[in-house]
Amino acid sequence: MNCFSGNIANLQQYNLQHNQLAQMCGSKDLFRDRYRILRILGRGGFGITFLAQDAMLPGNPLCVIKQLCPKVASAKTWQNACQRFEKEAKTLAKLGSHSQIPMLLNYFEGDGELYLIQEYVRGCTLSREVKQGGTKTEAEVKQFLRELLLILQYLYQNQVIHRDIKPQNLVRCADDGRIVLIDFGAVKEQLADICINSVHQAQTNFVGTMGFAPPEQFSLRPVYGSDIYALGMTCIYLLTGKSPVELENDGQTGEISWRNHVNVSNSFARIISKMVKMSLDERFQKPQDVIKALNVETELPNLSNCLTSKPLNTRYETKVETSESYVSSVARTAIAIREWKAKLKQRPEARG
Template sequence: MSLRVLKERYEILRQLAKKAGRKILLARDLQTNELVVIKLLIFNSEIEWEELKLFQREAQILRNLSFSAIPSYIDFFEVALSNKKALAFVQSYIEAVSLEQHIQNKGTFSEIEVKQLAKFLLQILIYLHGQNPSVVHRDIKPSNILLTNRSGNSIGDVFLIDFGSVQTLTSSESDICTVVGTYGYMSPEQFGARAVAASDLYSLGATLIYLLTGKSPVDSPQKLGKFEVWRINNCSRELGKWLKKMVEPELEKRFKSAAEALNSLDKLSSTNLSDFSSNLSKKISIKKSADVIEITTPCRKDRESSIVHFIGTLNVAILYGMSSILLLPKIEAIFQPIFINHGLMNNYLLAATAILMAMLSIYVTIWLKIIVNMLFIPFGKKKLQIDKQRIYFSYKLLGLEYRYRPSIPRQAIIKLDSNTNKIPEVIIWLGIYKYSFGKGFLNTAQAAWLSRELRDWLDIKTI
């Protein structure tokens, strides 16, 4: 392009994308000194009337919208090139990375992150579909969703872009429109040149499946045109049911609105590993917020030691009881005459009472330990809690909780290891020391999933 400044206001910095008859440019608004995006539609023999109509519609609709999670309309004008004319549409620039790039660079998203993304995007759709007339995006896919400020504690800020396929639905229209969208993410009704608000829900559902699997919907397992959501490893049963309704091919069986889908998603309980593995007999509970993460697991490893401890303590209790019965009469026969001969009968009674109480106290303590161990075998839990400052290690039993080792600074964590090549478990390395859990009841995929949950929240390396 020969022009470096458009309309004496927009300084072209570089080209972001190009396809037949279209260019997307990054520019600087010389009036505000802010970065902007300029979409150019160049008039040539290849342009079709439908492309012009969609281009003008995108600008017109964005001009009437005002939402923080979508681009803002700035300007629309004609451009005279060397031997051609073009239309220029200027909108705000969002400095962020697409979900597609996130998958390519960092791998798949966790279920908790997918839920957070879904909630943000559904709120955007509630706004769009709530316009009068309703605005249907028609091309929701990973490359059209931007994400920035992502950290281990938060999914970050989410944006929906590229309204080039947007459609408005009015009461006077029959919802008939041009076939637009991206294969794999398009709802079945869009292939019949029809789009409704629920069509965006299908595209969003397909996008979320991609985030969980890293596979394009075209390559994802399907049967008779339906996604086999149950085959997604890192997806709980209840989220799977929700996704299944999002990508239901039959429009009548899909969620009717983004508000209904969001309400249903809000009702889903917290994620646990047993929801997506029939081989996992005990649940792992994960509670995660911006400030703290808590992971509660069964004490399978501790259960074995608890049984040994129980048997050992029981033997001690029996031996202690038998020895007390045998030794007390002998002790009494030795010391009673001494106290009586010296006129210390009262002191003798006090001493005897003290000894009996001490022995009884020891006996009760031993039996309490036996009872606690008996209860701990089926009901005991181990809890790992990490906040912004420290790491805490606790045992839980019947609503009671106690810390079995001192807390340590969070900065002591140097790496995570899912130990998938040996017996699957999750290992947190604290300098040269390690803390592990999950051994004996996690499979390889589950250990990797749980390790990724911690890695994403802590924003550290997994090995």
């Protein structure tokens, strides 16, 4: 990659009228003699995303061009930006081997701007899916959660924090129905760290989305639990159809109030509520922690339903208590489960 091209982008003065790719939309001209720009997919604080065709490959397959425009003021900071960009691009290339993360096809620098070329996933975002088809059931959200937790576990194993999980960044692939996680915020955050913005540095350097990002992310200290928080908020959106900013907060605890907007089982609600705890100490720390909680929540009802729900007769109870006869381990497990469920029903939170 070139160290410095001399044409430094400034997003405060940046507009589509002076953007080369925006001007090429719909034309027959090729960007870098290879990419035919079709249209703009999105625009944010760090750049613009375009839908394009790769004219050099058979069939002219679709791809996504992400044009990142870091605010830099010297050749030294630009060189630093290029180095960090290249490092993060290589991480994205490694992650792209997962079937639910877009493949990185190319990356390069040109005229003071940075470009990522990624696989285009044909499909619909979960945000649009809810707006068009309505909210999801508890069973559907559980299935979604299990699928996404496996992706987060993969990121965790590769020491990557996504930083911007939300319904708009989750695409259901039209070809096979799998959920694909797009638009990693790690590249943006690395570039933001070295960009100069003397007046609104903290505000500009924040990477994430209001409502879906937890408190520590606003302090520019995201952790693996930050993605768990965002995933929990996404589950709440799928269940309620409401974004976090539309929901109220508990006046005493400050936690998001969502239970009165949807009818879900208490056990599943406790899992979601722990995912979106404001305090990191009270929140699930790793994807595997949530997976274990979901497995326990699923297995206990199945086990208890296999056992008789009729009360034990007095004679049998007496034998158990006095150990006058042998009681099998299955029978002891049945007794323990019934006692546990009886105690659970007496707890205030179980009635909530």
